[in-house]
Amino acid sequence: MVGRKNKRMIVLFLIPAMFIYVMVFIYPVLRTFVMSFFAVEAIETPIAAWTFAGLNNYIGLFRIDLFNRSVTNYLTLWFVGGIAVLFLAMVYAVILTSGVRLKKFWRAVIYLPNIISAIALGTMWINYAFRDNDGLFDRIVEAVGGQTPVMWTGPYMGLWSLLIAYCFGMVGYIMLTFISGIEKIGDEYYECASIEGANIFHKFFFITLPLIRGVVRSNIVIWTVSLGTGVFAWSFMFSPTNLTLPYTMPPNYMREIIFGGRGSAVVQRDSGAAASVGILIALLVVVISVVSSLITRKDDVEM
Amino acid sequence: MKKFSRILALMLMLAMVFSVAACNGGSTTAPANGGEAGAAGGGAEYDPQADGIEAGASLIYWSMWSEAEPQAIVLAAAARAFTEATGVPVSINFNGRQGQREGLAPALAAGETIDIFDEDIDRVTGQWSDHLLNLDDLVNGVFSDTDGQPFRAKVNSGLMEMAQERGGGTFTVVPYQPFVFTTMFNKDLFEEAGITSNPTNWQEFLVACQQLVDIGIIPMTVDNSYIPALFGTTVTRIAGSERTLEIFENHEFSDPAILRTAQVFEELITNGFMSPRAATNVFPEGQAAEFAAMEAVAMYLNGTWLPNELREINPDINWGSFAWPSIDAGGAGPEAHNIGAQCFGINVNTNYPNAAFAFIRWITLGYWDQRLADDTWGVPMANDAVWPVQLQDAEVIFASTTDRLPWAAGAEDDPNVTAVIIESFQRMAAGTINAQQFADNLAAIS
Numbered sequence: 001m002v003g004r005k006n007k008r009m010i011v012l013f014l015i016p017a018m019f020i021y022v023m024v025f026i027y028p029v030l031r032t033f034v035m036s037f038f039a040v041e042a043i044e045t046p047i048a049a050w051t052f053a054g055l056n057n058y059i060g061l062f063r064i065d066l067f068n069r070s071v072t073n074y075l076t077l078w079f080v081g082g083i084a085v086l087f088l089a090m091v092y093a094v095i096l097t098s099g100v101r102l103k104k105f106w107r108a109v110i111y112l113p114n115i116i117s118a119i120a121l122g123t124m125w126i127n128y129a130f131r132d133n134d135g136l137f138d139r140i141v142e143a144v145g146g147q148t149p150v151m152w153t154g155p156y157m158g159l160w161s162l163l164i165a166y167c168f169g170m171v172g173y174i175m176l177t178f179i180s181g182i183e184k185i186g187d188e189y190y191e192c193a194s195i196e197g198a199n200i201f202h203k204f205f206f207i208t209l210p211l212i213r214g215v216v217r218s219n220i221v222i223w224t225v226s227l228g229t230g231v232f233a234w235s236f237m238f239s240p241t242n243l244t245l246p247y248t249m250p251p252n253y254m255r256e257i258i259f260g261g262r263g264s265a266v267v268q269r270d271s272g273a274a275a276s277v278g279i280l281i282a283l284l285v286v287v288i289s290v291v292s293s294l295i296t297r298k299d300d301v302e303m
Numbered sequence: 304m305k306k307f308s309r310i311l312a313l314m315l316m317l318a319m320v321f322s323v324a325a326c327n328g329g330s331t332t333a334p335a336n337g338g339e340a341g342a343a344g345g346g347a348e349y350d351p352q353a354d355g356i357e358a359g360a361s362l363i364y365w366s367m368w369s370e371a372e373p374q375a376i377v378l379a380a381a382a383r384a385f386t387e388a389t390g391v392p393v394s395i396n397f398n399g400r401q402g403q404r405e406g407l408a409p410a411l412a413a414g415e416t417i418d419i420f421d422e423d424i425d426r427v428t429g430q431w432s433d434h435l436l437n438l439d440d441l442v443n444g445v446f447s448d449t450d451g452q453p454f455r456a457k458v459n460s461g462l463m464e465m466a467q468e469r470g471g472g473t474f475t476v477v478p479y480q481p482f483v484f485t486t487m488f489n490k491d492l493f494e495e496a497g498i499t500s501n502p503t504n505w506q507e508f509l510v511a512c513q514q515l516v517d518i519g520i521i522p523m524t525v526d527n528s529y530i531p532a533l534f535g536t537t538v539t540r541i542a543g544s545e546r547t548l549e550i551f552e553n554h555e556f557s558d559p560a561i562l563r564t565a566q567v568f569e570e571l572i573t574n575g576f577m578s579p580r581a582a583t584n585v586f587p588e589g590q591a592a593e594f595a596a597m598e599a600v601a602m603y604l605n606g607t608w609l610p611n612e613l614r615e616i617n618p619d620i621n622w623g624s625f626a627w628p629s630i631d632a633g634g635a636g637p638e639a640h641n642i643g644a645q646c647f648g649i650n651v652n653t654n655y656p657n658a659a660f661a662f663i664r665w666i667t668l669g670y671w672d673q674r675l676a677d678d679t680w681g682v683p684m685a686n687d688a689v690w691p692v693q694l695q696d697a698e699v700i701f702a703s704t705t706d707r708l709p710w711a712a713g714a715e716d717d718p719n720v721t722a723v724i725i726e727s728f729q730r731m732a733a734g735t736i737n738a739q740q741f742a743d744n745l746a747a748i749s
Contacts, residue, residue: 042430044412065748066719126585127592154583155729240586241528243718245726256718259404260430268717269430 093178111172122237158246181215360658478644501625524578528586535714551713
């Protein structure tokens with residue numbers, strides 16, 4: 001039982017945290033939402049100078065080829081990259097929870113990219129792995145008889161190179177979540193299955209997978225949320241000065257129209273449209289989260 | 304061993320470039336009093352009282368440089384020396400370019416105490432013009448460190464004219480660290496190829512390219528960041544400056560000059576005069592690896608900041624520069640270049656305008672102007688300063704430029720256009736589209 005005095009103390013102690021939360025999270029979100037319906041040049045433009053624009057910011061965005069390309073890039077990365085990351089992370093998690101030797105070592109190795117700066121990783125990918133002719137990937141292609149240079153960072157392969165580099169860094173993180181889910185499954189399920197003659201695939205598809213559907217759902221959300229913000233830095237590294245078609249993502253486009261170009265100083269700024277981009281990204285994350293919840297809701301199992 | 308050192312320096316530099324670009328540099332306050340030996344002395348005898356420096360003044364300067372950059376190191380030392388000479392403390396926030404572009408305007412709008420700020424002249428006089436103090440009286444004023452002349456007479460007149468023009472006829476900024484965007488090249492490679500004089504027109508340029516190819520050197524390269532500037536500058540050599548600006552401003556990409564420019568690039572690519580890596584170079588790979596570390600490429604169309612950017616990788620490059628050549632009759636020539644600068648602005652709300660302007664003079668005249676040029680291999684502001692040896696050719700180009708082009712000749716003003724230019728150029732460099740398809744891609748921009 002919490003006494004009335006204690007309740008007052010709890011409220012009192014919560015006020016500073018709530019105040020900060022409202023000021024640095026709720027207020028900016030609401031302001032961004034409202035801003036998305038107004039014509040606003042600069043982010044610091046006073047509200048009195050905003051002009052109501054209805055849905056024009058949203059409609060206008062989809063008339064811009066570069067923004068449409070950024071959405072296509074983003075969805076491609078989310079879908080293809082998501083499948084690749086979830087699949088690889090699940091495979092690693094199953095292997096590492098199956099009694100393999102040096103489990104901790106392998107887990108650390110796979111997780112390692114998460115503790116290396118994205119900038120260092122980006123430098124490695126761009127200047128070593130994807131480098132024409134003498135880079136790692138071209139050498140592999142050459143070794144198996146393929147034609148080089150593949151031009152990994154060129155206009156045709158650029159998005160796929162970005163996808164590979166970004167996914168490489170995410171697999172370890174998602175894998176740890178899968179491992180924690182799998183380790184919660186009691187050994188007795190697998191022992192019973194073994195007695196009944198189940199092989200490793202039977203165990204995976206009829207025990208592991210059904211019992212970690214909730215974790216899969218969480219990982220889809222984690223992947224979606226992390227992509228919404230994390231891809232910004234990667235796009236920036238592959239195209240450090242200007243927006244380019246293979247690498248542009250909605251957050252990068254948003255930044256460009258808020259602050260202007262990184263090269264030219266006279267790019268037209270449109271913070272209202274940028275707010276619309278932010279709202280669209282948030283909506284996308286919410287929709288994906290809701291859909292993934294609906295798909296897996298009935299299959300959650302109490303362990 | 305030397306090659307290994309260069310490769311190691313290249314890798315470290317690339318990591319540093321990305322760090323600087325992505326992390327907005329540091330945010331450090333320079334100590335008010337440092338007392339660096341020999342640093343005091345901004346030129347002539349300094350008399351704070353005669354210059355009207357406000358009693359009790361202290362300055363807060365938001366800088367576009369990142370803390371580790373040579374410019375920031377010199378500015379921090381200059382600030383310490385200024386404090387010693389005048390008693391005015393100077394606090395510097397090194398925000399880096401990205402941090403400055405994202406953070407300064409909201410901070411100014413919120414009324415944060417900032418006395419001096421800097422950035423590219425177009426950005427300061429454009430996006431931040433509402434926050435600028437009118438400097439007409441100060442720029443035309445005579446001070447104890449200006450040898451009895453108005454300040455503006457002591458510094459580069461062309462840059463001051465540019466500052467006045469950008470301010471709509473009044474002075475709102477003072478330029479420093481100016482640059483000219485021109486052909487930067489490796490003189491040793493030119494000499495090795497037997498090129499005895501710098502090309503002045505396109506035919507001579509193509510001959511020089513062939514001479515370089517004949518000795519196994521790739522004439523030029525470009526990174527994805529500088530493709531629009533290469534494109535825009537080349538359009539000026541075909542259509543002329545005014546028409547080029549109209550083309551980009553009004554999206555008139557069906558103009559024959561666009562196809563002609565694409566044909567010029569196609570000729571460079573098919574003859575092997577442009578590095579095949581131009582199709583894939585992610586900045587700064589082309590300039591850092593091909594041009595500086597491996598010295599496999601002889602030319603790069605870039606700003607006069609390039610020697611400073613690359614000196615950690617290869618300090619031994621024998622630098623030269625020449626104007627991007629004339630191409631067609633009616634096009635612009637060596638008189639037309641993108642000339643720009645960083646610039647200082649004083650916050651219209653500052654309580655210490657005289658102290659702020661005294662600090663600006665401290666940086667742009669005398670010892671510290673020369674020191675900034677020497678330590679950054681950069682262009683000085685004062686008329687009596689000496690240009691670094693790496694930029695001696697550029698000094699001539701700078702002086703003979705009468706037609707000041709905007710950045711990339713306008714080719715980078717619309718991100719939708721810029722993205723198509725980069726993509727089309729890279730596809731052509733990859734050998735998958737021709738000049739007509741390049742021009743069609745631009746013409747299709749909605």
